[in-house]
Amino acid sequence: MLEISQLxxxxxGSQILRNVSLSVPARQVVCLMGRNGxxxxxxxxxxxGLLKPVSGxxxxxxxPLDGLRPEQRAREDEVHSHFAAHGLHARNRIDE
Numbered sequence: 844m845l846e847i848s849q850l851x852x853x854x855x856g857s858q859i860l861r862n863v864s865l866s867v868p869a870r871q872v873v874c875l876m877g878r879n880g881x882x883x884x885x886x887x888x889x890x891x892g893l894l895k896p897v898s899g900x901x902x903x904x905x906x907p908l909d910g911l912r913p914e915q916r917a918r919e920d921e922v923h924s925h926f927a928a929h930g931l932h933a934r935n936r937i938d939e
Contacts (some may be wrong), residue, residue, distance in 0.1 A: 844868050845890070850887050852882075852897035859885045863899070892916050 845867040851859040860882050867873050875883040888894040891902055892913040901908045908916060 844904060846900075846902045846905075847886075847890070848900045848902075850886070850889060850901065851897045852894055852899050854885075855917050858897070860889070860896075869904075 845865075847863060847865040850860050850863040852859065863886060864884070865873075865886075875886060877883055885894060889896055892908065892911060892915075896909075925934075
């Protein structure tokens with residue numbers, strides 16, 4: 844189970860996510876929907892480790908994901924994410 848608890852994320856001092864909590868049971872599909880600028884991509888980038896939360900927790904099967912770099916999360920099958928519109932993958936190098 845993926846669990847997000849009281850997640851807060853900011854860009855350059857501007858808070859984007861405020862106390863976001865979400866539980867996703869194993870083998871379930873979830874869709875994040877909303878208008879532009881409401882934090883969908885920020886939430887996903889935080890889960891895969893591309894953004895560091897100001898506070899809150901992200902755990903998979905009870906194990907905290909903080910401290911793991913994006914490539915570690917992908918390599919260990921912790922979290923997979925694909926941002927088709929942006930071409931971002933947790934396993935990409937900076938030059939890709």
